[in-house]
Amino acid sequence: MIKILKEDLKKIIDYSINSVLPENAVKENLKKIEFKKNKVFLISIGKAAWRMANAAKEELKDKIQKGIVITKYDYGLGNIKNMEIYEAGHPIPDKNSLKATKRAIELIKNLDDDYEILFLVSGGGSALFELPENGVTLDDIQNITSQLLKSGADIEEINAIRKRLSKVKGGKFAKLSYPKQIYALVLSDVLGDKLDSIASGPAYTDKTTTNDVFNIIKKYDIKINTEIKKVLEKERPKNISNTKHIIIGSVKLACEYAMQKAKELGYNPLLLTTMLNCEAKEAGRFFANIAKEEIKSNNPIKKPCAIIAGGETVVMVKGNGIGGRNQELAYSFAIEIEGIENIVFASVGTDGTDGPTDAAGGIVDGDTIKKIKNKGLDPLIFLENNDTYNALEESESLLKTGPTGTNVNDIMILLIN
Numbered sequence: 001m002i003k004i005l006k007e008d009l010k011k012i013i014d015y016s017i018n019s020v021l022p023e024n025a026v027k028e029n030l031k032k033i034e035f036k037k038n039k040v041f042l043i044s045i046g047k048a049a050w051r052m053a054n055a056a057k058e059e060l061k062d063k064i065q066k067g068i069v070i071t072k073y074d075y076g077l078g079n080i081k082n083m084e085i086y087e088a089g090h091p092i093p094d095k096n097s098l099k100a101t102k103r104a105i106e107l108i109k110n111l112d113d114d115y116e117i118l119f120l121v122s123g124g125g126s127a128l129f130e131l132p133e134n135g136v137t138l139d140d141i142q143n144i145t146s147q148l149l150k151s152g153a154d155i156e157e158i159n160a161i162r163k164r165l166s167k168v169k170g171g172k173f174a175k176l177s178y179p180k181q182i183y184a185l186v187l188s189d190v191l192g193d194k195l196d197s198i199a200s201g202p203a204y205t206d207k208t209t210t211n212d213v214f215n216i217i218k219k220y221d222i223k224i225n226t227e228i229k230k231v232l233e234k235e236r237p238k239n240i241s242n243t244k245h246i247i248i249g250s251v252k253l254a255c256e257y258a259m260q261k262a263k264e265l266g267y268n269p270l271l272l273t274t275m276l277n278c279e280a281k282e283a284g285r286f287f288a289n290i291a292k293e294e295i296k297s298n299n300p301i302k303k304p305c306a307i308i309a310g311g312e313t314v315v316m317v318k319g320n321g322i323g324g325r326n327q328e329l330a331y332s333f334a335i336e337i338e339g340i341e342n343i344v345f346a347s348v349g350t351d352g353t354d355g356p357t358d359a360a361g362g363i364v365d366g367d368t369i370k371k372i373k374n375k376g377l378d379p380l381i382f383l384e385n386n387d388t389y390n391a392l393e394e395s396e397s398l399l400k401t402g403p404t405g406t407n408v409n410d411i412m413i414l415l416i417n
């Protein structure tokens, strides 16, 4: 029985991710743009950058005369005609992020008046598209990003800081490109599709205030020097007039496709939320509470059922193990439902990489923790040490997809028979 549940769960995940690959969304939404000039320069940033750029090139053909793609290591899928392809560091920017971004700006500065800019944006852009603000070094950005990523801050908070440390975030890329018109197609991986947060809104007005920024620094005890403090006090550009944005996909869509496939496989689907953003291990416990209620009283939906959610949880990384928020969420669920039959649960990053690991997430059931105990290991120590990759590996519960070429946050699916 568990075998079938697991197979079904994998089918649902595959279907959902395949349905939010960006090609169709790019092609459809390009039809909504009325380019005023006859030449297009393409700049595509983020984890979905390669697929988005390739789709745009297929659709617009030679109208795109030049372009640049900046994506994460191993996310490039080869050459695209007339495009320069760069790969760089994520989630912490590296030298190649700066090199590629410098090149993008150089290309844009040299465009003649017949060009408009097509800007394809996906999550991951913050790390990949980066030039430090005056007075800031790459080291500073790496150090502060690393502190923020481990702090439990959510992506809006993290990006509020990133925007101020950068020459291209928080609308500054739009200012740099002025007076060229920018049309932005945006694949959202931020809850609520907030354009000033997705990839730190290079072409969108920053909505955060200096007050917000210093509250975040204080709340998460981020260590900064006086030079950085001065930079953080500087306001971002307002009145950006040369951009138009269209959102072309988000986690809501991934959840809807998961619901559709679950139904087709015979499960009653229920969408809990597309806005999950609490601590990962708390979310895992909460899902376990729901599972227990379901088993006991067929509530909130009649079995067999598929209970689905989307979002992006956070992790306060205190240990020195390896893992990611989806692995931690799934593992904490497993701890709570040890020994319970007819349940399978997965939490998965739609981009295919969860944290600094080669897994997309975890897929667990009532036997997961038993397998760990049978090896003489203590299940709780893995969680305490943020070492859920190893825990899930020991229990054959890692979910691996490889880079998917899309990025619309994380999905969680609970199947109960």
Ligand SMILES: Nc1ncnc2c1ncn2[C@@H]1O[C@H](COP(=O)(O)OP(=O)(O)O)[C@@H](O)[C@H]1O
Pocket: 090, 091, 124, 149, 150, 314, 315, 316, 317, 320, 321, 322, 323, 324, 325, 328, 349, 351, 353, 354, 355, 356, 386, 387, 388
């Ligand atoms: N050992 C760990 N256990 C759990 N989460 C971790 C661990 N190490 C890093 N993380 C989390 O992984 C996040 C980065 O993961 P990543 O999948 O690259 O994010 P995104 O998909 O949003 O780009 C960090 O914000 C951090 O909270």
Ligand SMILES: O=C(O)[C@@H](CO)OP(=O)(O)O
Pocket: 047, 091, 122, 123, 124, 125, 126, 127, 155, 159, 189, 190, 197, 198, 199, 200, 407
């Ligand atoms: O680039 C970013 O700022 C974020 C959100 O868009 O994406 P990711 O979490 O994938 O790094």
Ligand SMILES: [Mg+2]
Pocket: 123, 155, 189, 312
């Ligand atoms: Mg993210």
